[in-house]
Amino acid sequence: MTDPKQSSGEDTLIARYFRPLATDPGAFGLVDDAAILRAGGDEIVVTADAIVEGVHFLADDPPDTIARKALRVNLSDLAAKGALPAGFVLTLALRAHDDGWLAPVARALGEDASLFGCPLLGGDTVSTPGPLMISVAAFGRVAPGKMVRRGGAASGDLIVVTGTIGDAALGLAILKGGAVATALAQDAAASRLLVDRYRVPQPRNVLAEAVRDHASAAMDVSDGLAGDLAKLCAASQVSAVIDSKSVPLSAAAATALARGAVGIEAIVSGGDDYEILCAIPEAHFAAFAQAAGLAGVAVTSIGTVTAGVSAPRFLDAQGREIALKRLSYSHF
Amino acid sequence: MTDPKQSSGEDTLIARYFRPLATDPGAFGLVDDAAILRAGGDEIVVTADAIVEGVHFLADDPPDTIARKALRVNLSDLAAKGALPAGFVLTLALRAHDDGWLAPVARALGEDASLFGCPLLGGDTVSTPGPLMISVAAFGRVAPGKMVRRGGAASGDLIVVTGTIGDAALGLAILKGGAVATALAQDAAASRLLVDRYRVPQPRNVLAEAVRDHASAAMDVSDGLAGDLAKLCAASQVSAVIDSKSVPLSAAAATALARGAVGIEAIVSGGDDYEILCAIPEAHFAAFAQAAGLAGVAVTSIGTVTAGVSAPRFLDAQGREIALKRLSYSHF
Numbered sequence: 001m002t003d004p005k006q007s008s009g010e011d012t013l014i015a016r017y018f019r020p021l022a023t024d025p026g027a028f029g030l031v032d033d034a035a036i037l038r039a040g041g042d043e044i045v046v047t048a049d050a051i052v053e054g055v056h057f058l059a060d061d062p063p064d065t066i067a068r069k070a071l072r073v074n075l076s077d078l079a080a081k082g083a084l085p086a087g088f089v090l091t092l093a094l095r096a097h098d099d100g101w102l103a104p105v106a107r108a109l110g111e112d113a114s115l116f117g118c119p120l121l122g123g124d125t126v127s128t129p130g131p132l133m134i135s136v137a138a139f140g141r142v143a144p145g146k147m148v149r150r151g152g153a154a155s156g157d158l159i160v161v162t163g164t165i166g167d168a169a170l171g172l173a174i175l176k177g178g179a180v181a182t183a184l185a186q187d188a189a190a191s192r193l194l195v196d197r198y199r200v201p202q203p204r205n206v207l208a209e210a211v212r213d214h215a216s217a218a219m220d221v222s223d224g225l226a227g228d229l230a231k232l233c234a235a236s237q238v239s240a241v242i243d244s245k246s247v248p249l250s251a252a253a254a255t256a257l258a259r260g261a262v263g264i265e266a267i268v269s270g271g272d273d274y275e276i277l278c279a280i281p282e283a284h285f286a287a288f289a290q291a292a293g294l295a296g297v298a299v300t301s302i303g304t305v306t307a308g309v310s311a312p313r314f315l316d317a318q319g320r321e322i323a324l325k326r327l328s329y330s331h332f
Numbered sequence: 333m334t335d336p337k338q339s340s341g342e343d344t345l346i347a348r349y350f351r352p353l354a355t356d357p358g359a360f361g362l363v364d365d366a367a368i369l370r371a372g373g374d375e376i377v378v379t380a381d382a383i384v385e386g387v388h389f390l391a392d393d394p395p396d397t398i399a400r401k402a403l404r405v406n407l408s409d410l411a412a413k414g415a416l417p418a419g420f421v422l423t424l425a426l427r428a429h430d431d432g433w434l435a436p437v438a439r440a441l442g443e444d445a446s447l448f449g450c451p452l453l454g455g456d457t458v459s460t461p462g463p464l465m466i467s468v469a470a471f472g473r474v475a476p477g478k479m480v481r482r483g484g485a486a487s488g489d490l491i492v493v494t495g496t497i498g499d500a501a502l503g504l505a506i507l508k509g510g511a512v513a514t515a516l517a518q519d520a521a522a523s524r525l526l527v528d529r530y531r532v533p534q535p536r537n538v539l540a541e542a543v544r545d546h547a548s549a550a551m552d553v554s555d556g557l558a559g560d561l562a563k564l565c566a567a568s569q570v571s572a573v574i575d576s577k578s579v580p581l582s583a584a585a586a587t588a589l590a591r592g593a594v595g596i597e598a599i600v601s602g603g604d605d606y607e608i609l610c611a612i613p614e615a616h617f618a619a620f621a622q623a624a625g626l627a628g629v630a631v632t633s634i635g636t637v638t639a640g641v642s643a644p645r646f647l648d649a650q651g652r653e654i655a656l657k658r659l660s661y662s663h664f
Contacts, residue, residue, distance in 0.1 A: 031567055032482050033409045033551050034379040034472075039371030046453055047366040048421040048469065052460045077365045089380040091423075091467045121378055128384045130462020135423045137380065137469035140366075150364050219365050235363055 010125055013097055017106035024087055024119035035121035037087060042141035045083040049073045049222075050091075053131035057199070058175060063101045064108035065199035066134065071112050073222065074138035076203035076274040080220040082148040082212025083140025085118035085205060091135040093128040116205055146212055150235035153217035153279035157305040159240050160215075160288070162204045162275045162297050164250040165225050169270020170262060171198030183261030190252035197250075201274035207299075210291035211278055218278035224269040227328020228277055229312045233305075236279070240312040242303035244268065244322060265324055268314060279305055342457055345429055349438035356419055356451035367453035369419060374473035377415040381405045381554075385463035389531070390507060395433045396440035397531035398466065403444050405554065406470035408535035408606040412552040414480040414544025415472025417450035417537060423467040425460040448537055478544055482567035485549035485611035489637040491572050492547075492620070494536045494607045494629050496582040497557050501602020502594060503530030515593030522584035529582075533606035539631075542623035543610060550610035556601040559660020560609055561644045565637075568611070572644035574635035576600065576654060600646060601659055611637055 019030050026036035037044060051073065053059055057066045071088060078085055090109070094102075113119050118138065171194035173180040184191045203220075211218050217236050221228045225247070233240050244264050249257065256262050280288050285301065292299040303312075314322045351362050358368035369376060383405065385391055389398045403420060410417055422441070426434075445451050450470065503526035505512040516523045535552075543550050549568050553560050557579070565572050576596050581589065588594045612620050617633065624631040635644075646654045 028481070031563075032413075034377045034413045034415070034479070036479055037376040037378050038476075039374075039376060042371075044369040044371060044376055045366045046369050046419075046421055046469075046471070048423050048454060049456045050423045050425065050458050050467065052425060052458050052462075054461055055459055081364075081366045083366070087378075089378055089469050091380050091382045091469075093382065093384060093465055093467075122380060124381045124467075126382050126384050127387055128463060128465065129386055130384075130465075131460060133425055133460065133462075133465060133467075135382065135456075135465075135467040137378075137421050137423075139376075139378070144370075147366065147368055149360070231363075 009097055013102065013125060017102050018120060021106065021110045021113055021120040024121060027119065027121045030122060037121065037139055039141065043144050043147065044086065045078060045081050045140040045142055045147055046137065047074055047077040048137040049077065050133060050135035052133045061199055064104040067105040067108040068112050068200050070134035070136050071109060072201045072203045073274060074136045075116050075118060075205055076201060076220040078138055078140035079203050079205040079208045080211065080218045080276045081140065081142065082146060082208050083142040084208055085116050086139040086141045087119050087121040088136050088138040089121050090123035092125045093133040094125065095128060095132065142212065148211055148215050148218040150217055150219050150232050153232060153236035153238050153305045155238055155305050155307040157216055157279040157281050158285050158301045159242060159303040159305060160278050160280050160299050160301050161221065161248065162207060162299050163202065164248045164253065165273055165275065166253045166267030166270050167194050167197035167250050168272035169266065170253055170256055171195040179261040180256050183256050183259040184252065187255065190255060193250065193252050198272055201272065203274055204276050204297055206295040207276060207292055207297055210288055211276060214280055214284040214288040215278035216281055218276055221273040221275045221277045223271045224328030225273065225277065226268045226314065226324050230327055232277060233312050237309055239306045239308040239310050240303055241306055242312060242314045244314045245317050246300060246302040248298065248300040265322060269324055269327055271328060341429055345434065345457060349434050350452060353438065353442045353445055353452040356453060359451065359453045362454060369453065369471055371473065375476050375479065376418065377410060377413050377472040377474055377479055378469065379406055379409040380469040381409065382465060382467035384465045393531055396436040399437040399440040400444050400532050402466035402468050403441060404533045404535045405606060406468045407448050407450060407537055408533060408552040410470055410472035411535050411537040411540045412543065412550045412608045413472065413474065414478060414540050415474040416540055417448050418471040418473045419451050419453040420468050420470040421453050422455035424457045425465040426457065427460060427464065474544065480543055480547050480550040482549055482551050482564050485564060485568035485570050485637045487570055487637050487639040489548055489611040489613050490617050490633045491574060491635040491637060492610050492612050492631055492633050493553065493580065494539060494631050495534065496580045496585065497605055497607065498585045498599030498602050499526050499529035499582050500604035501598065502585055502588055503527040511593040512588050515588050515591040516584065519587065522587060525582065525584050530604055533604065535606055536608050536629055538627040539608060539624055539629055542620055543608060546612055546616040546620040547610035548613055550608060553605040553607045553609045555603045556660030557605065557609065558600045558646065558656050562659055564609060565644050569641055571638045571640040571642050572635055573638055574644060574646045576646045577649050578632060578634040580630065580632040597654060597656055601656055603660060
């Protein structure tokens with residue numbers, strides 16, 4: 001039916017790689033200019049995050065991991081807001097039509113779209129003379145008024161994080177060589193775990209409903225625990241005290257710390273964790289922890305919300321405040 | 333309240349330039365990880381388009397025009413779908429924090445957000461070593477089932493376009509120098525008009541309701557009239573015959589054509605028009621034209637939908653088919 005003259009390289013690329021992912025009826029098989037997102041009675045939660053070659057991922061990272069990261073950093077935002085995934089739009093800026101790169105990217109996106117129930121709705125494919133960039137806007141659904149905000153934490157609430165902190169920053173450090181790589185040189189499994197954590201975040205979407213039901217405030221940890229906690233506290237007009245030795249570490253990160261290859265400062269200010277940071281009223285913690293246990297996600301109380309508007313303090317084992325030179329990653 | 337240590341350059345950039353634009357309550361002043369889009373009883377129409385330095389705009393284009401183009405190419409999609417703007421998210425990939433560039437960009441985006449009733453809801457700001465890129469996802473509202481699709485055109489419908497065709501492609505040709513620039517060298521006003529049409533599209537959002545009420549199929553002309561018409565016909569499983577001398581031209585474009593600096597082929601296959609292309613059942617045309625007249629937008633019937641699935645034909649004044657080497661712009 002299609003006259004060859006009608007079919008551009010861009011259309012071919014979309015038809016071959018991305019149309020199979022557009023399983024939602026609102027995506028219209030990517031043959032229209034726009035998609036339809038049905039809200040039902042819900043509100044739509046909107047988030048956007050982009051990743052750039054050489055900044056958020058490395059040029060030689062496997063293409064499937066780059067694709068997963070692009071979508072998952074957005075899924076992580078939806079999870080932290082207590083929203084259920086509804087779909088995403090994808091903007092790809094590519095230097096060339098490279099099947100060897102596009103095929104695993106599309107396959108990985110399709111797998112993650114299924115895994116997280118977040119179908120591709122549309123997007124744009126553009127050429128660039130510069131670095132690869134993947135820009136995603138993702139949508140979630142939440143009952144009206146139920147999106148969990150950054151503001152809302154109250155004095156006395158527990159500060160809770162999911163999973164483990166610092167792994168991704170250590171994984172990046174390993175890829176760059178240096179002290180961490182040397183410290184774990186004999187431990188391939190630990191190194192691989194940390195690199196995997198850098199390349200492929202594990203967004204905690206299975207906890208979205210528990211966050212919605214129990215958290216007074218939440219966000220995902222993307223730029224570094226210390227900096228992100230400072231943002232949550234500022235939005236809530238509170239402060240916090242963190243017991244640094246409670247910060248959950250993977251065995252690999254604990255090994256790197258024990259061998260002196262990295263300090264706790266770098267762990268709590270490294271980026272790319274994509275864990276949920278939330279404030280949970282003490283009376284809700286048992287129920288939250290139980291829901292997390294059922295979902296197979298570790299949650300750890302690492303401190304307490306306090307009154308005041310000073311920056312959160314991280315205390316060491318002796319109760320002394322740890323000086324943090326930088327709290328998180330900033331692009332500028 | 334904000335400890336200096338909490339504030340990254342990225343946060344400062346967002347607070348200074350983009351928070352003033354986040355006037356919608358669902359944007360939460362850009363201090364949260366996500367925004368809320370209320371659908372009410374409507375469906376949400378989602379579209380995404382990105383523009384890249386050196387591809388969609390030139391490095392020395394005025395920053396305010398780049399910003400307007402980034403938003404307006406998306407607004408144009410919403411207009412063609414019959415949707416009313418509801419908001420947008422913005423992803424900026426920047427080489428550096430350059431106030432001289434950011435200030436006019438933010439001012440222009442704020443002006444267009446007001447003008448088109450499309451507030452900034454959120455986004456992401458990332459650093460890139462490469463070309464500037466602005467990626468927008470825009471949202472519109474439409475009553476359930478009322479989004480105007482590309483499919484739906486029926487044999488006998490009129491093919492209608494808004495405004496004038498080819499101006500933007502001629503504007504780009506002028507900026508690149510060559511025959512068009514030479515032909516209009518003595519006519520500064522005409523040259524300026526064409527360049528303005530390239531740099532700052534005029535999306536026809538005032539016609540969204542008329543399109544929704546009267547069009548059987550619609551899309552915006554972004555890649556070139558001939559190629560986009562072919563897409564509309566393919567989606568509708570119809571063909572079309574276009575009377576090329578009916579294609580509406582600005583006086584400036586008509587002059588360039590009369591002086592032989594450009595052919596009609598280049599005009600109907602040039603990109604960046606951002607006019608609405610639609611199929612209007614004949615019985616609806618008078619009402620559509622009247623609504624367009626009230627809105628101050630010219631609409632022109634340029635041909636007819638025909639049965640069959642062959643590519644649309646463009647006929648010259650003698651009724652002969654014009655051979656089109658390429659139908660539209662493709663990135664790959």
